[in-house]
Amino acid sequence: MADPKGFLTTGREVAQTRPAGERVKDWNEVYVPGSLLPIISKQAGRCMDCGIPFCHNGCPLGNLIPEWNDYAYREDWAAASERLHATNNFPEFTGRLCPAPCESACVLGINQPAVTIKNVEVSIIDKAWGNGDVTPQPPERLSGKTVAVIGSGPAGLAAAQQLTRAGHTVAVYERADRIGGLLRYGIPEFKMEKVHINRRIEQMRAEGTKFRTEVEIGRDIDAAKLRRRYDAVVIAAGATVSRDLPVPGRELNGVHFAMEYLPLANKVQEGDLTVSPITAEGKHVVVIGGGDTGADCVGTAHRQGAASVTQLEIMPKPGEDRNANQPWPTFPMLYKVTSAHEEGGERVYSVSTTHFEGDEDGNVQFLHLVEVEFKDGKLEQKPGTERKIPAQLVTLAMGFTGTDQQNGLVQQFGLELDARGNIARDGQYATNVDGVFVAGDAGRGQSLIVWAIAEGRSAARGVDRFLTGTSELPAPVKPTDRALTV
Numbered sequence: 001m002a003d004p005k006g007f008l009t010t011g012r013e014v015a016q017t018r019p020a021g022e023r024v025k026d027w028n029e030v031y032v033p034g035s036l037l038p039i040i041s042k043q044a045g046r047c048m049d050c051g052i053p054f055c056h057n058g059c060p061l062g063n064l065i066p067e068w069n070d071y072a073y074r075e076d077w078a079a080a081s082e083r084l085h086a087t088n089n090f091p092e093f094t095g096r097l098c099p100a101p102c103e104s105a106c107v108l109g110i111n112q113p114a115v116t117i118k119n120v121e122v123s124i125i126d127k128a129w130g131n132g133d134v135t136p137q138p139p140e141r142l143s144g145k146t147v148a149v150i151g152s153g154p155a156g157l158a159a160a161q162q163l164t165r166a167g168h169t170v171a172v173y174e175r176a177d178r179i180g181g182l183l184r185y186g187i188p189e190f191k192m193e194k195v196h197i198n199r200r201i202e203q204m205r206a207e208g209t210k211f212r213t214e215v216e217i218g219r220d221i222d223a224a225k226l227r228r229r230y231d232a233v234v235i236a237a238g239a240t241v242s243r244d245l246p247v248p249g250r251e252l253n254g255v256h257f258a259m260e261y262l263p264l265a266n267k268v269q270e271g272d273l274t275v276s277p278i279t280a281e282g283k284h285v286v287v288i289g290g291g292d293t294g295a296d297c298v299g300t301a302h303r304q305g306a307a308s309v310t311q312l313e314i315m316p317k318p319g320e321d322r323n324a325n326q327p328w329p330t331f332p333m334l335y336k337v338t339s340a341h342e343e344g345g346e347r348v349y350s351v352s353t354t355h356f357e358g359d360e361d362g363n364v365q366f367l368h369l370v371e372v373e374f375k376d377g378k379l380e381q382k383p384g385t386e387r388k389i390p391a392q393l394v395t396l397a398m399g400f401t402g403t404d405q406q407n408g409l410v411q412q413f414g415l416e417l418d419a420r421g422n423i424a425r426d427g428q429y430a431t432n433v434d435g436v437f438v439a440g441d442a443g444r445g446q447s448l449i450v451w452a453i454a455e456g457r458s459a460a461r462g463v464d465r466f467l468t469g470t471s472e473l474p475a476p477v478k479p480t481d482r483a484l485t486v
């Protein structure tokens, strides 16, 4: 146990963010660089090393949290990094972006603020990179087997790294021009600077993983042909079909899916564009959807110089404390103030968009909404509450409905889908087609980075067993194994 009295003597302290007015002028991460390190060992010392660490189960990766908290408390960063990497290929991604269901399951959280697990995680990995402790781990011998991974998001990268290290020759195919999936094109720079992806890719290249960008399987290479060329295939193609809002005026200029808007802002940061073709500059912006994708639109609009930003949510405002039906250690739905919300804008709950109004040139100008309430379990409009708000840019961030690969690789492989439109798989992440596996959002539906990494690792074990009859890769996490999480 790190510090037997740590939880009694030390209060919870989290990473400091830069002043909102300062950080909206740039795209760098919102945190004060170096602010965590002076406090993090004491924070790790708050861990009680419980007999039954519920945080393990809250984390889809089963991260060995009390073990690395202990090393972080003792400032043995190399040992902490080794323990962290035992279960997580990319802690710099999760340490920045994970909603930390582990902290909701922390035993200390029953009657005190939880241990800052996510901050400890990111400190360990940043220190490890800084100290040169993250090095390539190429396999000792090659198996002679080949694997194609389709998609380079966190699921594909985790599967590829595990399989390469197991000795298989792995090629990652990505239809975009850069590697990273939604980490690259979707998640804004201010949440995670892309340097973190780039140095992992370098590590993976040095281990032997091959990357092929701007190749879409199902279009540029026939899927069945790919299967014949490789001994096994992992599909990690994401779930990128955005949920639409088919109301009158949807076709007006200036109404876009969030995933049309956000990647263009990423492209500006990559240096491919000087200005985004869809910019919030000087406009009244309305973001429809109260989740994380919506918050990313809010933060992006602030940085582009929006005149105003309003985020709409159809559901009522969540509470600040757990509901009775979401007890510890489950992951509760709580009111969250993200860094984007700290920066400004207004959030409006319990409203539904009825239609958009445009000008004579077909550009959106107003959004009409009505208040809604639950009656007998059904959402109903409240008469007399209709109003309109200015809206010159509208982004739709209402979730995703599944894979966009129905006419491509799903058809060409002959894959079965499940009832929710995701690619169906068994407990080993195998699809109905021999030698074809699926991991991440493509099989699970739009979810979290931590789940994508967990599934990529698990699918890798399934592939390894398929290719060699056995596997020393870590045991799979099944989609239902760790149920405390979202």
Ligand SMILES: Cc1cc2nc3c(=O)[nH]c(=O)nc-3n(C[C@H](O)[C@H](O)[C@H](O)COP(=O)(O)OP(=O)(O)OC[C@H]3O[C@@H](n4cnc5c(N)ncnc54)[C@H](O)[C@@H]3O)c2cc1C
Pocket (backbone or CB within 6 Å): 097, 098, 099, 150, 151, 152, 153, 154, 155, 156, 173, 174, 175, 176, 180, 181, 182, 183, 186, 187, 191, 215, 216, 217, 218, 236, 237, 238, 239, 240, 262, 292, 293, 296, 405, 408, 409, 439, 440, 441, 442, 446, 447, 448, 449, 450, 452
């Ligand atoms: C805007 C936004 C913000 C988010 N923020 C967070 C967050 O803060 N924290 C969090 O935990 N989660 C977040 N998520 C969710 C998270 O990003 C995803 O759950 C995660 O990236 C899924 O990983 P994946 O590898 O399964 O798929 P993806 O990351 O979607 O990667 C799939 C890749 O496959 C490629 N591809 C698809 N089809 C083909 C093909 N036929 N051939 C070749 N390549 C193909 C795609 O181009 C893409 O690069 C966010 C999602 C969005 C949209």
Ligand code: SF4
Pocket (backbone or CB within 6 Å): 058, 059, 060, 061, 063, 065, 094, 095, 098, 099, 100, 101, 102, 103, 117, 118, 121, 450
């Ligand atoms: S990956 Fe997420 S759930 Fe797991 S320890 Fe890190 S922050 Fe917690």
